[in-house]
Amino acid sequence: MKTVDDQTPSDKVRRPGAPATRRDFLAGAAVASAAAATVGMLSQKAGAQTPADGQGAGCEAAPAPLRPPEIERCAAMPATRADFSAKPMTGAQLFANLCKDEELAGFFLCPGNYSIANELAQAGIPTFGGRTEGGMCAMADGFSRASNEVVACSGTEGPGFCHMTMNIAAAHFANTPLLVLASNATMGAEDTQTFLQFMMQQPVTSSIRKYGKRIIMPARIYEYGATAFRQIKTGVPGLAHLDFPRETYAATFKDASEVVRMFNKTQYRSDTRAAPSAKEMATAVSMITKAERPVLVAGHGVYWREAYDVLLKTAERHEMCIVGSGPTRGHVPDDHRLDGSRSTSALMSADLVVFVGQYLMPAVGDYTFPVGVPTIRVHPEQGDLGHNWPIDLGIVSDEKLFIEALGNALPNKKRAAWVNEIASAKKKQDEHELATVQTGLGYSQSTGLLHPSTICKEVHDFLYTGSIDPKQTLTGYGSNLMGAHAGRWLRGFRPGQEIVTYYQFGAMGPDVAMMIGAGAAIQAGIGPQKAYKGAPALVLTGDAGMGFTLMELDTATKYKIPLIAVVYNNNCWGMQFTTKQTPKAEQLYMFQENIRYDKIAEVLGARGEYCKTQQQLHDALGRAYQAAQRDNVSTLINCQGHKDFSLNDKYPGMGGFGPEPGVRAQMH
């Protein structure tokens, strides 16, 4: 076995034309950009000599963005799997084979970490290249939330990795099964300051990952990769971060004997799951049967373990109220008669709560349940039972196995009074939300601008009450003021239909990119999106959060992933109410007014729409949906609002983020 430092130039495994190092790449890029700049200057000069052509003297008609032909060309190429038969394998190739064997569902990156990234693409893993590491990390997260599959993201050492950090944290707190890959500089140059971009990555993610490793022994690259997949896929899913110094990814191996612990996946991990004991089940069944108003909170684990169908059967048999929680919604359908996610008041009547697969436990008082309510918690790992919320019965079990056992053990039971109470509370809450929209409508009419409550209601009516199959469109939401209303009106009618982009970590900004990633999953019809393959994705967001990943509309356009981004443009961060006692600070919260984000979208090859009224929004949604379905084209709908809509003393009656669990939940 040789490490990179031992290699002669002829040893290096390199495809023709591929840059060997980031430095080579940068050098090449510098030449290319210099050439491009020269061409640009020449064309400007030529333009200056061109007579007026209707676009203004001295201006050339700007060509429209073109999708690069490489997208289809690369997609048509066969994938190849490296092996030891012809020549030595690199560490990167070993790792790519591992990812392929583990059926890595998607890979999202911004160039950097070239050897690993290129080998994963070559091995046939669906790979997407975009504009920023942070955006692509969020895209990977969104793809996983929508598809329920393991994904990876990648960036270069140092800067690229740092750019990813916010969205690594967002993925971690949503328990996304995400493999974060980042290259690192050579170990040989460590502590010498002789190489750009060097930093120690692992300490950065120490509190935002399930597993992390800087791989320093080339022969163990496969072993640590396998460990990462074991950590991601077993127990409570989570995030693993591997970083590869050049000595590991570029090392070469003549045969398998030079690689340590290169086992098959059936040997380095197991799919066995914990099942509840008969005694525990008997106790649980007794408690649930005796309860008059039981509520089952179906957490993230119910979605991850695909236990949603058996959950509905079990709940219906015993007439238990069910509420979904987690970073995706829909595994408890919002239109189910036993769904309690819009029956907040009724949840306060529960006399027993059963948490199943609630990976992030609320503290007592965070969830709308009665004070001191008896509680059963079912969780795949013992260590979290009793965390935050005292329990009367704790069961270590796989979520699906528990619900199946419960379904077999519970007797048929009717709870008419409880079902009526849930329905009555839902009706009352819906009426309250409609009254809020009426208030918002008044604000819209008095200002001639769109209030976020009316935007969200219009989107609701468009997606769920017209000719579109209500289960079809994949939605998500972020942003502050928009988010406070979006949860009330977006719906999850089937598993994985709605994504809460800022779940738990509360990151403003990943939402547009995350929903492009989710859009990639529904375009490919992966996992729970299978029945709706090819349907559009829609995100409700704001001008503040959107700014973080707006450029990724280029990525959406490039890959023909149709996203409808409904942007509430209120010319500000929306937090100026915090300056009541410090008015000099108010300017900090303002943007330029009336920025036309729709025009930026057009420049990036997407469509743009501009709306100030509900009717205009309705019409724009129709055109956007048609473009998405027919041509796979994204649209940004710029909904012009008013900065003062954020001020409850001027425009009262709106409220903030609502109680949990339920449609407005974003913390747990």
Added chain:
Amino acid sequence: MNRAAAENRRPIRRRVAAAADRLGAPTQILTRYAERGVFRSFTAFPASGSRAAFSMLWHKDRNFDLIVDVTRKTIHVPVVLPNVAARSPMQREYRRFLEGFHNGELPVHRAIDQRKSVLRCVNRRGSVAITVEVRDGDYAYATEKLLAVIHETYLLFLQLGGYADYMVEHLGGNPDWGK
């Protein structure tokens, strides 16, 4: 002779014992909730005659004082909500919210039976206080109901009622999330 007069004619030792019995029920209930982790901390001050006082660190990390007075037959929480202007829309809405516990709006298992306990709400210099008048001597019932009312105040009244600004300004809520 009415019941109160009869009570006053009983020997002091027996009266003290009866008061201790009545104070025992709230103490047990509050202790049980404290042990279940409902409160983040809990203090039971030594009882003094017919009065007992407790302090709980509870919603929004606020201290709630609770005073049981078996002579007056009341359980009193002097500050349920701080900084609420008297005669403000919020105060009016809160009174309506409390009326819901008595007027049949809520299901039986959440309502308060007026034959047993009655809620009263006053605003003293901006502090909204709640007193439960215990009508039938069932202090356990009254304590449970009072705790439920405070709990619902924080989880339903404030969060469904659109009081995000209030929670940020007066209860330490996060400005980004309004709660």
